Amino acid sequence: MKIYISGLYSGTNPQPGIGIARSLRAAYPGATLVGVEYSNRCSGIHWQDFDEIVLHRPWDELNLDAHAREIKRVLESGALWVSSIDLEIMWFASLFPGGHPNLLTPSLAALNQVGKPAIPAHEYLPVKIPTFVTTELSDWDLHAFCREHDWKVWLKGPYYEAVRVHGWGGFQDMRSVLSSAWATEKLFLQSHVSGYEESISFSAYQGELLDCIRMRKRDLTELSKTWAGDVSEVEEEMLVPLREMIRRINWTGGAELEMVRDADNQLWLLEVNPRFPAWIHGATITGRNIPAALVEGASGVKAEESVATGEEFTRVVLEIPVRSEFPLSPLPEPFGGGIGHSLKHPSGLLQFANRLHKLDFDNGQVSNGNGSKSKNQPTIVPETFVDDLKEIDFSDMQTPASLFLKNTAADYFARAAALSKELSTDEIEVINAYSFKTNPDERLIKLAHDSGFFAEAISLLEVKKALAAGFKPEQIILNGPAKWWRRETLPDASFYTIFCDSIEELNRVIAEVESGELKTEFLGVRLRTPNIRSRFGIAIDTPETFEELLETVKRIPEECKFGVHFHMASANVGVGQWWHLFESILRWCGSIEALSGRLIEILDVGGGWFPEDLGRNSGEKFRKAIEMIPEFLPNVKRIFSEPGKALAQPSMAVAMQILEIRGQNDGWREVVVDGSIAELPMYFFYPHRILCQDANGGGWKSLNRGKTQLLGRLCMEHDIVASNVELPSTAEVGDILVFCDAGAYDRSMSYVFGRG
Amino acid sequence: MYLDAAKPAKETVVETNGNGFHKPAAVYEKWQDWYASEISHHGAMCCEIAREWITSTDFSELGGASILTGPRWLRLKFNWGASSFPIYWCEAVRKKTLDCGALAALASAIFTARGVKNYRVQMVQRFSEASTNQWSNSWNDTSEQLRWMNDDLIYHEGCAIAAGDGEIKIWDPSAGWWVDPKSKDGYGGLLAVRLSAFNLPADVNFTWGKHSLSAYQWTNIN
Numbered sequence: 011m012k013i014y015i016s017g018l019y020s021g022t023n024p025q026p027g028i029g030i031a032r033s034l035r036a037a038y039p040g041a042t043l044v045g046v047e048y049s050n051r052c053s054g055i056h057w058q059d060f061d062e063i064v065l066h067r068p069w070d071e072l073n074l075d076a077h078a079r080e081i082k083r084v085l086e087s088g089a090l091w092v093s094s095i096d097l098e099i100m101w102f103a104s105l106f107p108g109g110h111p112n113l114l115t116p117s118l119a120a121l122n123q124v125g126k127p128a129i130p131a132h133e134y135l136p137v138k139i140p141t142f143v144t145t146e147l148s149d150w151d152l153h154a155f156c157r158e159h160d161w162k163v164w165l166k167g168p169y170y171e172a173v174r175v176h177g178w179g180g181f182q183d184m185r186s187v188l189s190s191a192w193a194t195e196k197l198f199l200q201s202h203v204s205g206y207e208e209s210i211s212f213s214a215y216q217g218e219l220l221d222c223i224r225m226r227k228r229d230l231t232e233l234s235k236t237w238a239g240d241v242s243e244v245e246e247e248m249l250v251p252l253r254e255m256i257r258r259i260n261w262t263g264g265a266e267l268e269m270v271r272d273a274d275n276q277l278w279l280l281e282v283n284p285r286f287p288a289w290i291h292g293a294t295i296t297g298r299n300i301p302a303a304l305v306e307g308a309s310g311v312k313a314e315e316s317v318a319t320g321e322e323f324t325r326v327v328l329e330i331p332v333r334s335e336f337p338l339s340p341l342p343e344p345f346g347g348g349i350g351h352s353l354k355h356p357s358g359l360l361q362f363a364n365r366l367h368k369l370d371f372d373n374g375q376v377s378n379g380n381g382s383k384s385k386n387q388p389t390i391v392p393e394t395f396v397d398d399l400k401e402i403d404f405s406d407m408q409t410p411a412s413l414f415l416k417n418t419a420a421d422y423f424a425r426a427a428a429l430s431k432e433l434s435t436d437e438i439e440v441i442n443a444y445s446f447k448t449n450p451d452e453r454l455i456k457l458a459h460d461s462g463f464f465a466e467a468i469s470l471l472e473v474k475k476a477l478a479a480g481f482k483p484e485q486i487i488l489n490g491p492a493k494w495w496r497r498e499t500l501p502d503a504s505f506y507t508i509f510c511d512s513i514e515e516l517n518r519v520i521a522e523v524e525s526g527e528l529k530t531e532f533l534g535v536r537l538r539t540p541n542i543r544s545r546f547g548i549a550i551d552t553p554e555t556f557e558e559l560l561e562t563v564k565r566i567p568e569e570c571k572f573g574v575h576f577h578m579a580s581a582n583v584g585v586g587q588w589w590h591l592f593e594s595i596l597r598w599c600g601s602i603e604a605l606s607g608r609l610i611e612i613l614d615v616g617g618g619w620f621p622e623d624l625g626r627n628s629g630e631k632f633r634k635a636i637e638m639i640p641e642f643l644p645n646v647k648r649i650f651s652e653p654g655k656a657l658a659q660p661s662m663a664v665a666m667q668i669l670e671i672r673g674q675n676d677g678w679r680e681v682v683v684d685g686s687i688a689e690l691p692m693y694f695f696y697p698h699r700i701l702c703q704d705a706n707g708g709g710w711k712s713l714n715r716g717k718t719q720l721l722g723r724l725c726m727e728h729d730i731v732a733s734n735v736e737l738p739s740t741a742e743v744g745d746i747l748v749f750c751d752a753g754a755y756d757r758s759m760s761y762v763f764g765r766g
Numbered sequence: 767m768y769l770d771a772a773k774p775a776k777e778t779v780v781e782t783n784g785n786g787f788h789k790p791a792a793v794y795e796k797w798q799d800w801y802a803s804e805i806s807h808h809g810a811m812c813c814e815i816a817r818e819w820i821t822s823t824d825f826s827e828l829g830g831a832s833i834l835t836g837p838r839w840l841r842l843k844f845n846w847g848a849s850s851f852p853i854y855w856c857e858a859v860r861k862k863t864l865d866c867g868a869l870a871a872l873a874s875a876i877f878t879a880r881g882v883k884n885y886r887v888q889m890v891q892r893f894s895e896a897s898t899n900q901w902s903n904s905w906n907d908t909s910e911q912l913r914w915m916n917d918d919l920i921y922h923e924g925c926a927i928a929a930g931d932g933e934i935k936i937w938d939p940s941a942g943w944w945v946d947p948k949s950k951d952g953y954g955g956l957l958a959v960r961l962s963a964f965n966l967p968a969d970v971n972f973t974w975g976k977h978s979l980s981a982y983q984w985t986n987i988n
Contacts, residue, residue, distance in 0.1 A: 160830070204831060240948070273832035275929070321950075539826040541839075553819045553859040560815060590830035597825050601818040605811065 011038060011311055014064075014084060016046035017094030017285070018054025019357070023233055025052075026094040029291035030264075030301045031059040034092075036294060037302030037313035044089075048072065048357035056333050065336065069097075070361030078105050085112045090308060092264070092301065094285045096169050097362050099263075114215070114304055115263045116284050123259040124282035127166065127198050134255035136247060137269060137279040142200040145185060148389040148715070149697035153178060154622060155199055160584025162202040167192050169363060175199070177582075179694045182733065193364040195715070203280075205272035207234070210244055211287050212252065212267075213304035217260040219253045221303035223293045229324065236289045238324035241296040264290070264304060292323030389699045389712040392660070394418040395750060396710050399663075399701070404746050409667040410685035412757060413748065419457055419661035422621065426653050427461040433632050438639065440632075440649045443487055445617065446472040448654035449758045454661060455479045464506065466652055468492070470499045477501060484531065487614065487650065489575060491515075491546065504529035507612065509536045509575040513548055513555070516562050523567050532612055533566050534573035535559070539594050542578065550598065563606040572608045574599050577652070579618025581696065592635060600642040609645040617652035620696075621751075624656040655754045662753030663701075664689045666731070668745045669723070678717045681737060683747060686722030687729050688763040690749060692756045699750040700732060702741070710748070713737065720747070724764045793890045794958040794984040797914075797921045802886035802962055803867025805875070806852045813855035820859060820872060821879035833880040834927065834935075837873055838942040844869065846940045848905045869939040870923040883928040885966065887936050888984075890958040891922050892951060919957065926961055926972075933973045934961070947975020951988035960984045 013034060017025035031043050045060035048068050055063045066072060081102070085091060092114045093099050103118035116124075123131040127142040143155050145165070156163050156175065165181060166172040167188050175181045181199075188197050207230075212222035222244050229238035244252065264286035270278045286301060293300055297318025306313045332338055398415035430440040443466040444458035450472070456479065458465070465476035468490030476486055483503035491511040494500075508530045510516040516535060522528040538547035550556045566572055576595045580588035592615060603610050632651075639646050666685030673679065687693050701710040716736020722729035731749070792798075807813045827839040847863035858868055870886065877884040898915045905912055914921040924945065926934040936945040936959070949956040961972060962982055970981040979985050 204835075242948075273834040321948075540823045541827045541829060550819075551823070553816055553856075556819045557815050586830055590828075591826075594822075594826045598822050601822050605815055605818060 011041040011305075011309060012044060012087075012089040013038075013041055013305060014044045014046050014089055014091040015060075015094070016091070016098055018045050018047045018057070019049075019052040020054040020057075022231055023235055024288045025054070026264075026286045026288040026290050028054045028057050028059075029288055029294075030092055030094060030286055031057060032291045033294040033299050033301040034305060035059040036316065037299050038305065038311070039314065050336050050339060051356035055336055056330055058330065063333065063336065068356070068358035068361075069365070070358035072358075072362075074101075074365070081105070085110050088112065090114055090305060092286075092304070094264075094288075095359070096284060097359055097366060099284050100366060101362075109216075109262055111308070113262075114308055116259075116261050116265075120259045120261050121284055124265075124284060126281050127200055129279055129282055131255050131259050131282070132279050134251050134258060135267075135279065136251060137267075137277045140201045140203050140278050140280065142198050145189075145197040145199060146195055146715070148712075150389045150699055152181070152199060153697050154620070156181065157581060157584050157620060157623060158586070159201040160587040161582075162584070164200050164202060166198050166200055168194055168196050170359075174202070178696055186733070191360055193360075194367055200280075203270045203272055203278040205270040205278070208269055208271055209236075209287060210248065210252065210267040210269070211264065211290060211293060211300055212256070213264050213286075213300045213307065214256045214261040215304065215307035216262055217257045218307070219256045220307040221298060221300050222249070222252065223296075223298045223300065224248075225287075225289065225293065228322065236287070236292075236325075238322065239289060239292055240322040241293050241298065242321070262308075264301065289323070289325075295319055295323045296321050388714050391699050391701065391712055391750060392418065392421075394421050395660075395663075395701070399710050399748060404665065407665060407746075409665050409746070410689045411665045412689070412752070412760075413663040413665055414451070414453055415661055415663060415753075416453075419454060419657070419753075422657045422660060423457040423461045423463075426624075426657055427463075429629055429632070430651065432629065433636055435636065438636055438646060438649055440636065440651060443614070443650045443652050444657075445652050445654035446476060447758060448754050449658040449662070450475060451658075451662075451757065452479070454658055454753075458657075464650065466650075466654075469495045471496050473501065474499050488530075489536065489577075489614075504531060506530070507532035507534060507573055507614070509534045509573070509614065511536050511547060513558055513562050516548075516566075520562070520565055520567065523570060530570060532573045533570040534575055534612070534614075535563070536575040536577065537595060537598060539576070539591065539598060542583075542591065544578065546577065547575075560602065560606045563602065563608050566608060571611045573612035573614065574602070574610055575614040575616075577614075577616030577618070579655075580623060581618050581620045581655070585623050589631065589635070593638070596639065596642040603643060603645070610643050611645055612648045612650065613639065613643065613646050614650040614652070617654060619653055619656040621656045621660050624653055658757070659751050659754040662757050664749045664752045664756070666747050666749065668741060668743050668747065671737075671741065671743060678719075680719050680721055681741075682721045682723065683731060684723050685731060685747075685749070686724045686763070687726070687731060688722075688724065689760050690731055690752060690756050691759045691761070692752075692754070693731060696751070698732075698752060698756075700735060701748040701750060702738060702745065704738070713747075792958075792984070793919055793986070794888075794960070796916045796919075797888065797890065798984070800888065800921065802888055803851065803865075803871050803923055805858050805868060805871045806854045808854050808856065816855040816859040817875065820855075821876060824876045824879065828880075833882055834929070836937045836942065836944060837876045837939065840869055840872055840876075840939050841942045866923045866938075866940040870925050873925040873937055873939040877925065877927055885926040885934065885961045885963040885972075885981075887924040887926045888960045888962070889922040889924060889936075889945075889956055891920050892918055892953065892955050892957055893920060894918050894953055897953075926974075932971065934979075936974065947977060949987060956987050958984050958986050 015027050015030050018027035019025040020028050034043060042061045043059055044062045044064055045055055046064045047055050048066050050065055090112050099115045102113060102115050103121050106113055107118050109117045129139055132139055161176060163175050164172045165175050165184050173184045189195055208226045210222055210224050213220045224242050224244045225239045227236050227239050231237050266283040266287040268281045290300060294316060297316045299316040302313035394417045395415060398417050402413060426442055430442050433440040441464055443464040445466045447468050459480050464485045464487055465481040466487045466489055467473045467476055473486055483501055484506050486505050488505055488508045508519055510519055536547035538544050538549045540551040548559055578588060578591055599610050664685055666683040668681055669684050670682040700713045702713060703710055713735040715734050718735050718737045719730055720732040722731045824837055844864040845862055849865040849868045853868055874884050874886060895918045898918060902911050903909050924936050924938045926936045929935045938945050945956060961979055966981050968981055972979045
């Protein structure tokens with residue numbers, strides 16, 4: 011019997027070829043095992059169990075037609091072939107769409123049933139699939155997905171590689187790296203599932219399950235790959251549907267179901283690898299030789315019985331002699347000034363992937379989490395954006411220019427005011443407060459004032475501005491770590507609330523209230539709960555601080571009522587995390603009220619909401635939150651909400667003009683605009699929707715993803731105001747581009763730079 | 767584990783198990799009369815503040831995860847080492863080091879605050895004489911074996927949570943992991959376990975993996 015085994019890479023993220031060979035050697039001592047590789051840097055070619063090694067040229071050099079003929083010849087000769095290279099298996103599936111009796115890999119139809127991330131065949135199994143979206147969605151939608159999943163998301167390549175994404179900047183960088191490496195935009199984002207990793211490995215031949223085992227990871231490499239594990243039987247409740255799934259999709263070959271079991275015992279299926287796992291010989295050690303079952307099932311030749319030498323396995327590192335016929339190659343020269351030798355994927359798999367794209371496998375990659383296909387969808391902007399832009403005369407405009415979207419702003423403020431009214435109950439009044447720092451533009455302040463908002467100020471200069479804008483002192487909430495800056499402007503009136511940022515400040519304010527130097531109806535604290543990275547508020551992460559806080563709160567003069575403030579940007583921590591924080595704050599407040607004896611009568615909850623997050627089901631969520639408050643804090647009379655970012659962000663845009671359109675290089679081109687990151691300082695934190703006019707200077711439409719980079723006017727390397735956008739082919743120098751969503755910190759934190 | 771109230775060990779019969787380890791007939795005999803550790807309350811605000819701080823901190827640390835998640839953050843806050851009993855809430859939360867009994871008592875209070883039904887767990891584990899000698903030296907001024915050790919065996923505490931119909935999972939707060947019901951005899955292996963809880967009827971049985979455990983009864987695992 012002759013068995014070809016391909017995929018012998020044996021680094022820290024190994025292919026399973028060596029494990030398969032060890033297992034088959036144990037089962038078939040007399041068989042001829044032929045190792046197949048595409049790089050002499052794959053150290054598995056030196057493994058002793060192989061009787062022969064066939065070393066092909068790397069995939070990027072390989073003549074695929076000739077190689078296909080050779081494989082057909084091998085299979086026709088009666089030899090079996092077990093592949094452990096995902097891409098090779100896909101290619102085989104295209105060569106043999108209906109399979110070949112001696113080719114022990116799945117057919118194209120079967121592969122399509124297990125393509126990640128959708129894995130259609132999962133429906134047969136008692137598992138769930140973590141939510142995912144294709145990165146072909148608009149940046150605006152991708153950012154929303156990340157917020158919805160609290161930035162606990164993975165960016166995954168089409169075949170291999172997954173990187174954890176922590177923020178928008180990191181996402182953009184990694185998308186660029188993976189897209190470039192795999193020559194495709196078809197990546198996907200998938201939500202993280204916390205839990206313990208376990209796998210099922212099985213072998214099947216023509217739809218019949220031959221053997222399977224369950225393996226729990228017990229030690230991991232830095233890449234979360236198995237280093238040690240325990241092996242056990244697949245439980246009946248999984249085994250029966252697994253057998254059914256294999257029959258339905260007519261599977262042939264080895265496979266691995268990679269799963270996570272969460273704290274509630276739910277299994278989440280991350281991937282189905284169409285091959286044995288690299289740890290497969292670990293199962294053989296425990297007496298379950300899964301590769302041998304495959305060969306026996308396909309050939310009818312009985313395998314030697316496996317002998318269990320343990321129920322658990324682990325790995326060690328071995329040094330072995332190099333085969334004299336395959337001497338080691340020299341190390342490549344490090345790139346000039348570079349670090350390391352860059353030896354990843356030595357067999358040219360990246361280039362092979364590029365060649366495979368042209369075969370256009372439909373393996374579920376381009377569907378989104380709802381199962382619908384979506385390809386380069388245009389970003390949708392509110393109709394009011396377009397209405398506002400129609401009213402603006404761009405002909406004599408000096409760009410870059412900030413645009414006030416009047417109707418949009420009015421609409422957002424009106425909706426916020428209506429929502430607070432709708433959420434108010436007989437017991438609890440919900441009031442909006444406008445955070446002046448978000449954008450101190452007079453037009454927005456007037457809208458806030460006219461909409462019944464309170465004013466939230468972080469300095470006495472902002473207090474002065476609020477008073478000048480018509481807010482009464484009893485409508486002003488003072489916040490922040492340096493709220494007494496410009497003390498000489500302190501008004502001789504009573505504030506509505508002062509929230510202290512430290513125990514030291516609380517002590518000082520108590521003293522000043524007692525002496526009559528300060529007047530305020532409410533005196534409160536801003537809290538920083540454990541497990542939150544923030545520089546603001548009183549950190550109650552030690553029992554000592556907590557006790558000191560309680561003692562200080564007890565000393566707040568009786569004439570002041572007590573309140574608590576918490577603020578965390580939901581756009582940064584994620585929507586779910588924000589709501590958890592809210593509930594966490596309620597618990598802390600309940601403890602503070604019970605232990606200090608001071609009633610909490612107002613609660614101020616910020617903020618940093620993305621407009622869509624505040625709009626999306628927020629009414630229902632806020633209603634539930636308000637219903638929850640009396641359970642923890644029965645004395646709260648007023649809730650302050652700070653939707654400043656959600657209201658200001660969509661209310662302004664930045665108009666930029668194209669200065670230069672450079673020549674194309676492999677479809678990519680650079681375009682210089684007269685705007686810059688000085689006008690869009692939040693560029694690195696979230697995407698901005700970009701509009702351009704159609705060829706006739708008429709309607710506005712949003713830019714899709716494409717191969718153009720918009721370079722800012724500044725002589726700064728990082729002044730790139732948009733990457734991967736698609737400008738219309740008719741775009742010309744002088745055309746206007748409108749960057750939306752620039753009305754919050756983009757506006758208030760914009761700076762003067764490069765203007766002489 | 768360290769308990770001032772510990773009673774002297776009784777002589778035990780020694781036999782050999784399948785793995786070649788010497789195994790007393792009742793590995794738990796030395797600790798038969800030990801109770802699960804408790805954190806005491808002064809009945810005053812000092813301890814109430816401490817307890818509120820622990821449970822509120824736990825909710826913050828949970829980060830929105832399932833309430834069945836093990837409170838691993840406790841071991842980031844407290845090192846594992848000797849504690850002396852009685853220990854009060856107001857003392858425990860300020861310690862840098864707590865033993866397995868104190869950590870288990872905190873974990874139990876946390877699960878209770880989350881609304882998760884839980885039980886105290888006493889365990890006997892095997893390590894090695896080299897390990898117990900190390901602990902004797904680092905926990906004592908002398909190298910004399912401590913009362914929670916018996917040659918290569920140690921007494922240990924944890925916390926079990928209800929995880930379904932009569933099923934439990936056992937959390938080891940000192941290690942920060944769920945104890946494997948398939949635990950084998952050998953270094954770190956679990957040999958015996960006992961469950962208890964306030965107001966728990968004596969005739970209750972639990973399933974832990976393939977093991978059946980009766981309340982208040984030591985059960986040999988390996």
